[in-house]
Each structure stands twice: as C-alpha cells, then as structure tokens.
Amino acid sequence: MDNNNDKKTAADKVLESINAGRLKKLPGWHFLLKTILKITSVVIISLMILHLVSFIFFMIHRMGVIYAPHFGFHGWFAFFGALPLHLILLSIIFVVFLLILVRRYPLVYRRPLLYSAIGIVLLMIIGGHMVAKTDFHARLLNNAEGIPIFGELYRRYGMHKPHNMHVGVVIQMNESGFVMKDRREDTLTVIIGPETRVPTGAVFKKGDEVFVFGSRNDGTVQALGLHKIGNR
C-alpha cells in the first residue's frame, strides 16, 4: 500500500485530494479582500506622507525658514538648522514603507526601485507644496486643541520659533527700523543697519508681514536680513 503511494507522482496525489474534496480553492473574495486591504494601506500611507510633507512646507513658510537662504551662508546654515529633521526622517520612513508595499506590483518591480522612489518623492513634494498653499493646515493649527493625535504636532510646531528667525507684523516705523509684533504677541524692535540685507526696492510700512533674520537680545533684533512675506 505504502509502496503504491510512493510510486504516485506529486500530481497524482494532489489530484486524488482534489477529487476526494480534501483540497479547497480559496474563494475569489479572499483575494479581492487582500487586494482591497493592500490598496487601502497604500492610500493611507500615501496620505500620511502627503500630510507630513505638506505640514513641513506649511511650517517652514509659517516660521519664515524658507526665506533664510536669501541671506547668504549664515542664512543657509540657519535654514538647515531649522528644518524639522525628525518629521523629514519620519516622511522618509513612510516612503520606504510605501515602497515595500508597492514593490510587488509589475508597474514598480519592472523598473529599478530608484525610479519609483524618485517618483513617490516628487509626487509628495509637488502634492505637499500644493496642499501647503491651501488653508488646510492653518485651520488645523487653529483647532489643534480638539485634534487627538495630530493636535500635539500642530501645538508643538505652532509655538516653535527657530533660532534667529522672526516673523511678525510691523506695528510702527521708526528712525532705526521698525517695531513688530510676532505670532506670540511679543513686541520686537528691529534695527536696520548697513549690514542688513533687504531685497532691492523693498519698502516696509505699518501692517506688513515680515520675516526678520538676526539675533535677538531681549526685545531687540539686530537685523541681518529682511523679507516682506506678502512678496512671496
């Protein structure tokens, strides 16, 4: 009997089990459900990356970090120092997750993975930039108290103030520069000197929203650079 069984081919044994009803096919909905779950995961992770990237763009605009490179080497140095590196790292980790999820699809694996990685990053940068231009994050920031998980992110970054970068509204012009009120409602006196870099033709007046680059000493900022935010 055993000898007979040994002589049977793998195909014979499997067919025997099929005919005896011992082997069952997994139903079509099983695979459909798996596909839906995979697509849902891809969509959720993509949306999370888009949210993070757009939030990074929104915050670097809001904090004025984006204007810092206008002011030379010190500006670039301050720019890189002020970037939310852990949010950028988190976005990269999500991109890696996304690549792992999609790498089994022919559209992805038939080309070098680098192309897909570049494609995803470009899409997220363009999409993130577009979302950052809407009032989506501003509204979430204003309602941060009521948002369960992301609220903390908005509260933390909403109050964050990068070193040597000040954003506020000019409330009074004076001989040495102007007085401005920043987003924390602090009043700062901005001194404009010969070393201050100002965009050609820029004229500052009361009510302008401005970005000031320079070190703060108590309530005074010695401006190394100025940029009118309305000009972006």
Added chain:
Amino acid sequence: MSELTDEEIAIRVQQGDDPSFGILMQRYEQKLTRFGRKFLSVDEDIKDRVQEVFIKAFASIQSFDHRQRFSPWVYRIAHNHFVDALKKKSREKVFSLDLDVFFPHLVAPETADSETHREDLKRMLDKCLNKLDSKYKEPLILYYFEDMDYKEIADILQIPVSTVGVRLQRGKTMMKRIFEESGETYG
C-alpha cells in the same frame, strides 16, 4: 482538452472544473521538479516540495489573472515556496533587498547563444550550481534550463528586466571563475 492552453484550462478550474487542474499539473510536474532540484540542490524531498507548490497553486487559482501567462504565475509560487524551503534548511540569506534591484543598469540585451554554446553552458552550470549564490543561480536555471526569456524571469523573481540581464552576466562570470579555479576550461 489537451489542445487547450494553460490559461484556458486555468479559467476552467476557476469556474469549478477542478479535475482539469490535473492537466496543468501533468504539464508542469517535470518542469517544476527539475527547477526545484537544481535550485534547492537536494534530491530527497523535491517530490513533496512540488506537491506543496501544486496545493498552493490550486488553492490560489482564483487569484490567477487569465490575461497573464500561467507559466510565470506557477513558477512564481514555486520560487516563493523553494525560497522558504531554503531559508528553513540553511542559514543562507536568500534574496534580501539588494542594490541590483534599486539602481538602474545599462540594459544588458538578451543575447541568443548558439545551440552548442548553450548546451556547453548548461553542462557547466549543472556542474557548479552548488557553488553559485542563489541570487545568480536562479536566473541562470530559469534562462538555460527552463528556456524563459528575461521578461518572464523578471516576473517570476519580481525584479527589473535589466537586473535579470545583470545577474545572468554576473552568474556566467562567476561560473567561469569557478571553472578556472577548478582547472577546467570554460566555453
């Protein structure tokens, strides 16, 4: 029934004609056994492994997209199963993400080896299979023993077509080195 294509038979199985799966198994048993024997480089449990591949293929038949070819689909199942078997049997690191898949390569064109040269290569490959890294061994087996083209191999291994070319090229170079080291002649 024998004149039907693999894909047509697969559709019949999907529609409930389960015994037709036997025809597919008959068509692929020898091929998968040869593939498994060369890839796993062991003899004793190949029959069981192939049987498990068929069981998995039958269970998953509803996931087969009949607009695609059946052959790469069933070989993909076999590849996954054999890789799992290798992982269990040895501590060899099998197919972790490597830079071959990540970075683009100049596409190594699919070259048609002459029949004699191909037979020589097959004979040599047979002799040194055990000494080759799985990463290079599998494309060589699929190309020279299973007569698959780059695209089919790319679909089975789920790697870029250009990477298949690169791995075949490197595999052949490795094979040449193994032969030179053993004092035999290559080609």
